[in-house]
Amino acid sequence: MDSIYHGHGRKPWWIASLVVCCFCVGPAYARHRVSTTSPHRPSRVLARGTDPVTGVQQKSGTAFFVDDMGDMLTARHVVDDCRNVVVTKEGVALNARVVALSNQADLALIKVPKTLGLAAVFPRSAEPSTNDMVFVAAYDNLSNLIASGGLLADATVVKSDVGSGILAIDSDVTFGASGAPVLDSGAHVQGVVSRRTPENQVAAVSADSVKPFLAANGIEIEEDDRPQISALGSRAHRAASISAAVTCFQN
Amino acid sequence: MRPDHWLSRCAERIGSSGDRGRRFREFGLSCAIALAIVSSPVLGQGTGSDYLPASVAPPSWGQFSKLVKYRFESWIAANDPVAKRLRTYLQNEAGRGDGPPRVIRVRAWINPDGTVERIAFPTLDNAQADADFQTILKRGNVGEAPPPEMLQPINLRFSLNLKK
Numbered sequence: 001m002d003s004i005y006h007g008h009g010r011k012p013w014w015i016a017s018l019v020v021c022c023f024c025v026g027p028a029y030a031r032h033r034v035s036t037t038s039p040h041r042p043s044r045v046l047a048r049g050t051d052p053v054t055g056v057q058q059k060s061g062t063a064f065f066v067d068d069m070g071d072m073l074t075a076r077h078v079v080d081d082c083r084n085v086v087v088t089k090e091g092v093a094l095n096a097r098v099v100a101l102s103n104q105a106d107l108a109l110i111k112v113p114k115t116l117g118l119a120a121v122f123p124r125s126a127e128p129s130t131n132d133m134v135f136v137a138a139y140d141n142l143s144n145l146i147a148s149g150g151l152l153a154d155a156t157v158v159k160s161d162v163g164s165g166i167l168a169i170d171s172d173v174t175f176g177a178s179g180a181p182v183l184d185s186g187a188h189v190q191g192v193v194s195r196r197t198p199e200n201q202v203a204a205v206s207a208d209s210v211k212p213f214l215a216a217n218g219i220e221i222e223e224d225d226r227p228q229i230s231a232l233g234s235r236a237h238r239a240a241s242i243s244a245a246v247t248c249f250q251n
Numbered sequence: 252m253r254p255d256h257w258l259s260r261c262a263e264r265i266g267s268s269g270d271r272g273r274r275f276r277e278f279g280l281s282c283a284i285a286l287a288i289v290s291s292p293v294l295g296q297g298t299g300s301d302y303l304p305a306s307v308a309p310p311s312w313g314q315f316s317k318l319v320k321y322r323f324e325s326w327i328a329a330n331d332p333v334a335k336r337l338r339t340y341l342q343n344e345a346g347r348g349d350g351p352p353r354v355i356r357v358r359a360w361i362n363p364d365g366t367v368e369r370i371a372f373p374t375l376d377n378a379q380a381d382a383d384f385q386t387i388l389k390r391g392n393v394g395e396a397p398p399p400e401m402l403q404p405i406n407l408r409f410s411l412n413l414k415k
Binding site (some may be wrong): 115116117118119121187224226227228229230232233234237238240241 | 309310311314317318321325394395396398399400401
């Protein structure tokens, strides 16, 4: 099943539809799906909808720690309308509480009782430029990347429009990447993965939109423009250190 | 074992391996990080001339040290017999006149693959506790490679003031 979700481009139309469908289950995506994909393939199938055996309806994404107190950032559409939210990392599963949902961006703040990793560092003022190499991956895919020795970058910034709050990235990430951090060459979080656009790019909420949301909720983040990792340090490993899988159970 | 003796032996063993051998001879970083097993952190700072304070170390070193700190904390808090036995001992004995100190400095050497090569710390005044501490802190992988230019060992301060 995973192979269906990976990659896009010269694929049969229905695979392209799956890739486009995989990020969101929210209304914004629903509008997009009607205009660009077959109406015969509802997005809920890709969102790991109702389990045919257990009847459990759930959606999954990625979240990452923004401090050492268990506060995590993810995409709003991953954790809205949930009966229960669970964060899992390295064999540990913790119930999470949804602290805040952004009204302006696809962002959510959740909290687990204790941290399970390293806190992310945000850029103080450095902004990504077009063609900058970045790293982004769903938490569930990181183990494969790490097993193969790690990775410096796997995506490219297509458009960094200061002020728009959106970072457009050329990336293969698919289902489960919503809420994942976009790491630049210095391992700073430059964005949070939100959705795939009609142009088949990945849209991420940029750091300059993330920081006010966290500040409004009393989260003190670490900001530093200096590199947080050595020049040849694997960003895949750093992503694994700061992030975790998040699952929203809806019934 | 005296640290100088151990470092000399270590350097001899890996002396031909270029940068890695130099890494061990050029010690070390005092990352000034408290490994607070309980809530109150204790900030540590190296005082010797061989230490590079965290305030002037590259951020990548600090981030890696934080990761090691987190890993050590989680391994000590793990739900397994060895960690439980150590915690029980520390809860009962830490701070007593003849027991382990409330705060100890732990030096850690991390391999390029993220495994813990060596741990050095003052005795906890109990052979079983010393062995358990060694076992716990060397049991896993911290998850990242140390920055190649980073001086080692990493110095961490543990507060052993576990609440009963």
